Amino acid sequence: xxxxxxxxxxxxxxxxxxxxxxxxxxxxxxxxxxxxxxxxxxxxxxxxxxxxxxxxxxxxxxxxxxxxxxxxxxxxxxxxxxxxxxxxxxxxxxxxxxxxxxxxxxxxxxxxxxxxxxxxxxxxxxxxxxxxxxxxxxxxxxxxxxxxxxxxxxxxxxxxxxxxxxxxxxxxxxxxxxxxxxxxxxxxxxxxxxxxxxxxxxxxxxxxxxxxxxxxxxxxxxxxxxxxxxxxxxxxxxxxxxxxxxxxxxxxxxxxxxxxxxxxxxxxxxxxxxxxxxxxxxxxxxxxxxxxxxxxxxxxxxxxxxxxxxxxxxxxxxxxxxxxxxxxxxxxxxxxxxxxxxxxxxxxxxxxxxxxxxxxxxxxxxxxxxxxxxxxxxxxxxxxxxxxxxxxxxxxxxxxxxx
Amino acid sequence: xxxxxxxxxxxxxxxxxxxxxxxxxxxxxxxxxxxxxxxxxxxxxxxxxxxxxxxxxxxxxxxxxxxxxxxxxxxxxxxxxxxxxxxxxxxxxxxxxxxxxxxxxxxxxxxxxxxxxxxxxxxxxxxxxxxxxxxxxxxxxxxxxxxxxxxxxxxxxxxxxxxxxxxxxxxxxxxxxxxxxxxxxxxxxxxxxxxxxxxxxxxxxxxxxxxxxxxxxxxxxxxxxxxxxxxxxxxxxxxxxxxxxxxxxxxxxxxxxxxxxxxxxxxxxxxxxxxxxxxxxxxxxxxxxxxxxxxx
Amino acid sequence: xxxxxxxxxxxxxxxxxxxxxxxxxxxxxxxxxxxxxxxxxxxxxxxxxxxxxxxxxxxxxxxxxxxxxxxxxxxxxxxxxxxxxxxxxxxxxxxxxxxxxxxxxxxxxxxxxxxxxxxxxxxxxxxxxxxxxxxxxxxxxxxxxxxxxxxxxxxxxxxxxxxxxxxxxxxxxxxxxxxxxxxxxxxxxxxxxxxxxxxxxxxxxxxxxxxxxxxxxxxxxxxxxxxxxxxxxxxxxxxxxxxxxxxxxxxxxxxxxxxxxxxxxxxxxxxxxxxxxxxxxxxxxxxxxx
Numbered sequence: 001x002x003x004x005x006x007x008x009x010x011x012x013x014x015x016x017x018x019x020x021x022x023x024x025x026x027x028x029x030x031x032x033x034x035x036x037x038x039x040x041x042x043x044x045x046x047x048x049x050x051x052x053x054x055x056x057x058x059x060x061x062x063x064x065x066x067x068x069x070x071x072x073x074x075x076x077x078x079x080x081x082x083x084x085x086x087x088x089x090x091x092x093x094x095x096x097x098x099x100x101x102x103x104x105x106x107x108x109x110x111x112x113x114x115x116x117x118x119x120x121x122x123x124x125x126x127x128x129x130x131x132x133x134x135x136x137x138x139x140x141x142x143x144x145x146x147x148x149x150x151x152x153x154x155x156x157x158x159x160x161x162x163x164x165x166x167x168x169x170x171x172x173x174x175x176x177x178x179x180x181x182x183x184x185x186x187x188x189x190x191x192x193x194x195x196x197x198x199x200x201x202x203x204x205x206x207x208x209x210x211x212x213x214x215x216x217x218x219x220x221x222x223x224x225x226x227x228x229x230x231x232x233x234x235x236x237x238x239x240x241x242x243x244x245x246x247x248x249x250x251x252x253x254x255x256x257x258x259x260x261x262x263x264x265x266x267x268x269x270x271x272x273x274x275x276x277x278x279x280x281x282x283x284x285x286x287x288x289x290x291x292x293x294x295x296x297x298x299x300x301x302x303x304x305x306x307x308x309x310x311x312x313x314x315x316x317x318x319x320x321x322x323x324x325x326x327x328x329x330x331x332x333x334x335x336x337x338x339x340x341x342x343x344x345x346x347x348x349x350x351x352x353x354x355x356x357x358x359x360x361x362x363x364x365x366x367x368x369x370x371x372x373x374x375x376x377x378x379x380x381x382x383x384x385x386x387x388x389x390x391x392x393x394x395x396x397x398x399x400x401x402x403x
Numbered sequence: 404x405x406x407x408x409x410x411x412x413x414x415x416x417x418x419x420x421x422x423x424x425x426x427x428x429x430x431x432x433x434x435x436x437x438x439x440x441x442x443x444x445x446x447x448x449x450x451x452x453x454x455x456x457x458x459x460x461x462x463x464x465x466x467x468x469x470x471x472x473x474x475x476x477x478x479x480x481x482x483x484x485x486x487x488x489x490x491x492x493x494x495x496x497x498x499x500x501x502x503x504x505x506x507x508x509x510x511x512x513x514x515x516x517x518x519x520x521x522x523x524x525x526x527x528x529x530x531x532x533x534x535x536x537x538x539x540x541x542x543x544x545x546x547x548x549x550x551x552x553x554x555x556x557x558x559x560x561x562x563x564x565x566x567x568x569x570x571x572x573x574x575x576x577x578x579x580x581x582x583x584x585x586x587x588x589x590x591x592x593x594x595x596x597x598x599x600x601x602x603x604x605x606x607x608x609x610x611x612x613x614x615x616x617x618x619x620x621x622x623x624x625x626x627x628x629x630x631x632x633x634x635x636x637x638x639x640x641x642x643x644x645x646x647x648x649x650x651x652x653x654x655x656x657x658x659x660x661x662x663x664x665x666x667x668x669x670x671x672x673x674x675x676x677x678x679x680x681x682x683x684x685x686x687x688x689x690x691x692x693x694x695x696x697x698x699x
Numbered sequence: 700x701x702x703x704x705x706x707x708x709x710x711x712x713x714x715x716x717x718x719x720x721x722x723x724x725x726x727x728x729x730x731x732x733x734x735x736x737x738x739x740x741x742x743x744x745x746x747x748x749x750x751x752x753x754x755x756x757x758x759x760x761x762x763x764x765x766x767x768x769x770x771x772x773x774x775x776x777x778x779x780x781x782x783x784x785x786x787x788x789x790x791x792x793x794x795x796x797x798x799x800x801x802x803x804x805x806x807x808x809x810x811x812x813x814x815x816x817x818x819x820x821x822x823x824x825x826x827x828x829x830x831x832x833x834x835x836x837x838x839x840x841x842x843x844x845x846x847x848x849x850x851x852x853x854x855x856x857x858x859x860x861x862x863x864x865x866x867x868x869x870x871x872x873x874x875x876x877x878x879x880x881x882x883x884x885x886x887x888x889x890x891x892x893x894x895x896x897x898x899x900x901x902x903x904x905x906x907x908x909x910x911x912x913x914x915x916x917x918x919x920x921x922x923x924x925x926x927x928x929x930x931x932x933x934x935x936x937x938x939x940x941x942x943x944x945x946x947x948x949x950x951x952x953x954x955x956x957x958x959x960x961x962x963x964x965x966x967x968x969x970x971x972x973x974x975x976x977x978x979x980x981x982x983x984x985x986x987x988x989x
Contacts, residue, residue: 039669041816079670082611087410087652094406094533111520112611119532130517137520175507175960177517203959206919208718208910211711212951213959219704232818236910243837245827264820264911435793482971489736489792490974493925497967500922508960623800630797671811671914678804682783685798689790 029072030065030326032057032317033092035113036103036310040080048299048307049103049127050075055293056314056351063352066321071314074098080105082112089113093120099330102313104128105306107177114143122330123337125313127306129153129178134378142334144341145380146309146370148278150178150228152403154185156276156385157226157251159401161186162193163387164274166249170199170222172213172237174229182228182253198222205233211240224249229256235264242269251276254388259395267393275395278383280308281371286349290369305370312368316340319354319366334379340366341373341381409536413608415648416543417601421625422632422640422647423550424597430634431558432590433570435492438479439598439625441499442472444506444617446599447606448513451522454607461525465603472599473592475502480588496619506614518613522606536608543604550597551637558637566590567635624651627677630684633691642693650676700955703833708951714840716927716947717847718909721902722920723927723939724854725895731871731934732891733788735795739779739803740924741917743896745810747772747903748912755821764821765846765904772900773893775806780892788888803918810914818911843905850901851940854894858936863890871934926970932980941982946970 034053036046050073057071065071074096076088085104092098093116100123104110107130114137117124121140126133127147134149148156161169169190171183180202187197199220203213214237217225225248227234234256241248242265250257254277262270280301281287290308291301299307320336321328328336339345340354345363348354354364366373371383385401421439428434446468453464483494506513513519524535525542557563568576569583576583606612624647632643651673661672684691722744729737750771755764783802787794828837858864866887869877878884906916927946931938949969950962957965973981 041670043670082609082613082616083414086609087407087414090410090536091407108518108611108613108615111518112609115521115610116532132517132520175516180516201959204963206915208906208916208920209711209715211714212708212954215704215707215711216954232911232913235818235820239825239909240837242825243828243839244835245830260817264822266822266825269825429793435796482975486974486978487792489796490929490978492793492796493736493922493929494971494974497922497926497970501964501967504960504964508958623804626797626800668812668815671808671816673808674804674811675808678801678806678808681801682798682805685790685794685801686783686787689794 028069030069030318030321031072031074031096031098032314033089033096033098033101034073034075034103034310035078035085035088035092035101035109036075037080037105037109038075038077040078042078042080042105042109045105045304045306046077046080046103048294048301048304049105049310051294051297051299052290052307052309052311053102053314055290055297056311056318060314060318060351063355066318066355067325069321069326071318073314078104078106078109080109082108085109086112086116089116093117093122098122100125100317100333102126102317103310107133110143111137114138117330118142120330123317123334125317127309129181131177131181134380138378140331140334141338141379142330143379144313144334144337144375145378146313146368146373147306147381148383148385149185149380150181151185151188152380152382153182153253153276153278153385154187154228155189155403156278156401157182157186158189158193159385159403160251160274160276160387161190161224161226163399163401164224164249166224168196168198168220168222169224169226170217170220171197171201172217172225172227172229173200173202174227174233175202175204179228179230183226186226203233207233208236209240210237214240214244218244218246218248222248224251226251227256228253231256231258231260234261238265238269238273250274253277254386257390257395262390262393262395267390270390270393273390275388275390276385276401277388278305278371279386279400280305281367281369281383284349284367284369284372286367287369289350308368308370312366312370312373315351315354316366316368316373318351319348319358319364322351322355323358338375338379340364341368341375341379343374406533406536409540411648411652413536413540413543413604414652415645416540416547417605417608418625418628418644418647419547419641420543420550420597420601420604422628422644423547423554423637424594424601425625426629426634426637426640427554427558427597428590428594430629430636430640431563431570432566432587433488434484434587434591435488436495436591436594437492437619437622437626438495438497438499438502439622440617440619441502442475442595442598443602443605443621444499444502444614445475446472446602447612447617448506448519448602449599450603451519451606451612452512454523455519455521461523461603461607465600468603469596469599472602473596476592476595477588480584480591484584484587484591496622499617499619499622503614503617506617513614516614518611520611522610522612524610525607539604539608546600546604547641551641554637562586623677623681627680630689630691631680633693636691636693639691639693643691646692701833705952706834708954709948710834710836710840712948712951713944714843714947715951716944717840717844718902718906719920719923719927719947720847720940720943721850721898721905722924723931723943724851724936725898725902726924726928727931727934727936727939728854728891728895728898730928731936732867732888733784733795735792735799736925736928736933737895738796738799738921739806740895740899741919741921742803742806742810743772743775743779743899743917744903744906744920745912745914745917746775746806747900748907748916749810749814749903750900751904751907752819752821752912759822761823761908764908765901768904768907769897769900772898772903773896776892776896776899777889779806780888785888803921807914807918814914816914818913820911821908823908839909843909846901846905847940850898851936854898854936857894863887867891923966926966929970930973930981932983935980935982938980938982942980945981
């Protein structure tokens with residue numbers, strides 16, 4: 001009996017202490033939530049994303065806030081799990097009364113949280129790949145995706161394959177939403193252009209060997225194999241492929257075909273592999289600024305493409321608030337964000353510049369550090385992609401693919 | 404904070420149902436079920452699909468979820484229940500993995516690895532999300548109360564004495580002219596039904612389910628809960644579930660406390676603590692914090 | 700699909716079976732003597748993989764890596780026995796099984812914190828396979844086969860031709876009689892755990908060389924190893940290896956019919972069928988399983 005009383009007392013104490021904390025919240029601030037994976041498999045990216053949002057908030061407040069309202073950021077950890085993301089989101093929405101949630105990373109997190117944000121009529125800005133986040137889970141268009149969809153990755157693969165003159169591609173996909181999304185995107189784009197995919201295989205994660213899967217693909221004699229894969233399984237696939245001695249080429253996503261892969265397999269095996277990755281907006285002036293400012297905080301923007309995305313999320317939201325005022329509803333803000341994120345206005349690269357033009361009554365288009373944004377009708381960004389080739393053990397970027 | 408507490412209470416409630424199911428099977432009947440996650444998942448998917456795709460009301464889909472899980476337990480029972488403890492453990496573990504693979508592969512039904520977003524909230528037409536959560540919590544609490552009452556009656560009845568006899572000495576049960584396998588199958592099905600109910604609540608609370616949420620680790624979390632709380636004791640199962648969720652959520656507050664361990668490693672630390680709890684409790688307090696007779 | 704494709708599938712199955720054979724052997728050795736399935740087996744394999752990786756990184760020699768892997772596995776295994784299993788060795792099977800789950804979690808957590816979750820690979824030269832028409836056999840796989848068979852041979856030699864082996868078999872058959880005959884149980888137990896650890900360690904290094912090393916690698920091979928040991932007959936070393944090979948071949952041969960996802964389920968289904976029809980396993984004499 002004693003222990004049960006102890007547990008009840010603990011719960012009561014926690015509740016009491018936190019109720020008193022939330023009473024201190026100021027009402028003239030514009031509160032946004034940073035809901036990112038600080039622990040779990042997304043932990044390499046989450047803290048950087050939070051820092052990106054906090055950097056943006058600092059700049060916004062230094063420029064006088066959005067129509068005078070200071071941006072306040074509340075941070076919660078998703079633990080890279082849908083369930084923890086949901087409890088974090090619920091707390092933010094109901095206790096902190098956030099006006100938007102930024103920074104979600106994995107598809108599981110975003111898919112679990114978006115019903116909550118839709119219900120609360122607030123925008124959700126994320127970097128997840130799942131197709132459902134475009135339309136099915138996004139009926140009110142309150143969701144904004146700052147990372148290329150898996151489908152777009154697949155289209156980029158198709159353009160690269162076409163440019164290299166391949167005619168008989170095959171696909172191999174890691175059995176999860178992202179891997180399958182990539183290869184299905186490729187297949188759709190390839191078939192739409194009149195081509196044929198000679199073989200396609202989906203393989204289970206965490207297996208020690210993929211020889212049968214590989215053999216079933218190689219049997220169809222493809223001239224290129226397009227993958228939706230990760231580093232560990234790509235290592236195994238390439239190793240086993242090399243040992244077969246059968247000739248073919250590879251197009252692999254950039255997060256799997258990177259320096260680590262080359263180190264693991266050596267230059268002979270990896271020679272000629274094409275690595276395709278979406279590029280940050282490296283020519284934009286704010287990219288260098290974000291890279292340096294976040295670099296001072298210990299975030300390597302080249303290794304964490306999500307950090308500048310999170311920065312852009314906060315900036316463009318603030319510009320919308322500047323345009324409409326802090327009392328605007330979530331739907332109104334979302335429409336404004338869409339307008340600011342599409343071409344047609346004067347290009348701006350920072351909050352301060354955008355605020356000036358908005359006060360002068362001009363229409364603006366925010367060009368992000370992570371990409372030129374350019375939202376489509378589902379509020380997905382349409383970034384460019386880079387094709388890099390492994391030559392003598394080094395990745396060399398050869399050309400950029402625009403969709 | 405209230406809403407956060409609300410979500411914690413819901414998760415506690417779901418784990419309570421799972422712990423009650425496992426305690427009935429293991430604590431009272433001595434069945435080593437390492438496949439709990441499979442029944443949990445079947446219940447979740449059954450209710451989600453029936454409400455989303457077939458338009459059923461939760462009033463019908465929840466019992467259907469319980470039935471689906473129980474029916475799934477029947478063939479498992481026929482195959483496995485003549486086996487000794489450790490074999491049963493391995494077989495049930497393999498079984499829950501087979502269930503997960505089916506959930507992954509049969510995309511026409513389950514949407515495979517993409518998961519099912521948009522599972523309807525309870526009482527969706529009557530109020531907003533907060534109302535749904537409160538409604539779910541109330542129904543969940545009622546379900547737990549009913550489950551505890553029913554299980555208390557069962558375990559204190561002649562039936563209950565028989566199943567505990569099955570746990571303690573199967574030969575004696577034979578001598579009394581009863582067939583242990585029949586009782587084992589029934590208990591397995593009853594526990595499966597409870598797990599399926601927990602799954603249904605989970606699906607409608609999360610509104611997004613994916614096969615990766617139904618992995619063996621969940622089963623071992625529930626084992627940890629009943630071992631901490633005390634086997635063969637219903638109040639122990641309830642308490643164990645509370646402790647488990649406090650532990651799992653506690654990670655949120657201990658970020659940065661342990662020197663030298665980065666945030667990314669906290670997941671590993673959590674796993675290690677679960678392991679330590681299992682080892683230490685098995686050695687020094689196998690009857691759990693709240694005791695209970697018959698624990699081995 | 701030509702006949703060559705089927706032969707390739709059989710070869711793949713044998714290779715996959717060999718990867719699982721050593722952990723299955725370790726499982727069955729522990730079961731024979733300590734009478735419980737050790738769920739930490741997979742994680743001890745992972746420890747061996749990391750030990751071998753570190754040694755290879757330092758010295759560049761495969762032999763040293765193998766020895767280091769064996770040593771790492773042995774140390775982890777003996778420590779697990781002394782710290783976690785010995786205090787509860789007389790308790791019920793379920794106690795030991797749950798303890799072993801806990802030990803596995805602790806090892807996996809330690810590996811995750813120490814080495815991180817990024818997969819690591821051995822820096823090794825690769826050779827092309829030998830091709831006979833459409834049938835391909837990789838030299839690396841032949842080395843793997845040779846190493847596995849060598850380890851097996853050594854274990855069998857130990858079990859059947861040395862006094863230690865006789866003592867171990869005696870204890871496995873009848874613990875009380877063994878004690879009465881003066882066989883020192885504690886010494887034999889330590890020896891057995893060391894041997895099981897060595898087997899796991901070698902498995903970890905070899906698997907790491909063929910694939911990649913990451914903290915969860917061991918857990919992912921645990922259930923297949925269980926299935927193999929059960930199918931062959933728990934406690935029977937030859938059975939564990941034959942069970943692993945059999946399951947590997949059956950799984951790969953099934954892929955044209957059930958696909959690459961369900962082939963994994965097939966292993967578990969075969970295990971259940973064997974338990975239903977011949978619960979002592981394919982290679983054991985009938986003994987109390989029910």
